[in-house]
Amino acid sequence: MKLNDATVLVTGANRGLGHAIAVELVHREAKVYATARRPELIDVPGAEVIRLDITDQSSVDAAARLAGDVDVLINNAASTAGGNLVTGDLDSIREVMDSNYYGTLAMIRAFAPILARNGGGAVLNVLSAAAWSTVDGNTAYAAAKSAEWGLTNGVRLELAGQGTQVAALVPGLIATRTLLDFASKTGMDLPQDALYEPEELARIALDGLEAGDIEILDRFSGEVKAALAGPPRAPTG
Template sequence: MRLKNSVALVTGANRGLGRHFAAQLVQRGAKVYAAARRPETVDLPGVIAVRLDITDPESVAHAAKLADDVTVLVNNAGTSLGAHLLDGDLDEIRREMETHYFGTLAVTRAFAPVLERNGGGAVLNVLSVLSWVHPGPFGAYSAAKAAEWAQSNALRDLLAPKGITVSALHVGFMDTDMAASVPADQKSDPAVVARLALDGVEACRPEIVADEFSRTVKAGLATALQG
């Protein structure tokens, strides 16, 4: 699909990758709703700031009612709390799943009828290389992202008859606040990742693998586990 003259809503658009998505969509000629829990923190020119907490059903419903002309949904909002599966705070582990799985699902369910009424469109889910590989220290986040990957694949089948494509973005560490502690040489430029992802949406690609680390991990998915 063409992003020029589209109408996009980006969740978590006040910083990091989401901010790059919103800015680049404006550059590509889209009308952009930049959604955040605190819309006053959205500082991009040319966007419409929208209050949206993806874990709050009333907030989600209000956003879908307000942005009723959307044709592109970018599910970018997320969190990384670092809770360990064995001894971490269960509430924090649940919050990872509530945000990445249930929150993303809630927003997609709310906006799917909007996209369909507007003639179809596209959904982009921001996943992670940790959708595929699950190191112990990142267990809670990895489990939530793996669930979101499964959700993306299932929704792709369900939304295709409605004229809505679903693209899943896989990427490793990026140079954002969430990965502030990661060495710079291990991080991708989020502006480049956003560009690759939006190119993938325009090309209707079901899966977008944005960096070499993610490509390497994907290539090894069929490798047997070593005991």
């Protein structure tokens, strides 16, 4: 799917990968709706800014009414909190699942009829290699991303009949402040050769979407998925 002259809505466009994707879309001459819960934090010249909380159905519905010309939906917004499943705060675990799974689902359900009316279009869900492999301190987020991976595979099947392309961007390690702070807090040693800048991943994501790829991986996430073909690995901690 060609993105020049497409109309694209990006969630979580106020920072990190979402911001980079929105900027790259403007560069590729797409019409862009850049959304976030705090729209005043969005700085994407050339984009139309919309307030959107994907965990609030009324906010999702309002965005769908406003952006009825969308033919590409990019679901990037997601909570990265949650901690561990067994010992973490249950409200935080629910929050991370609510945004990654139910929030993404709410957006797809609201915009699927719009995409159908506008010719089919595409959905790109931003996942994470954490869907396939996790570390202590991040298991709630990993579980939510695993659920979102299943959601993506399911809606791809359901929306095929209306001609909607459904793809997943599955990045490994993104050099965002969120990840760098988590690594510093937990003492995690990040492999520098596996870190991708948001701007680089944005180009990889949109190139893959234009090429019709179903799953868009970087080198690190490709290695993680390949490891799924073998037996589960015992924890090393």
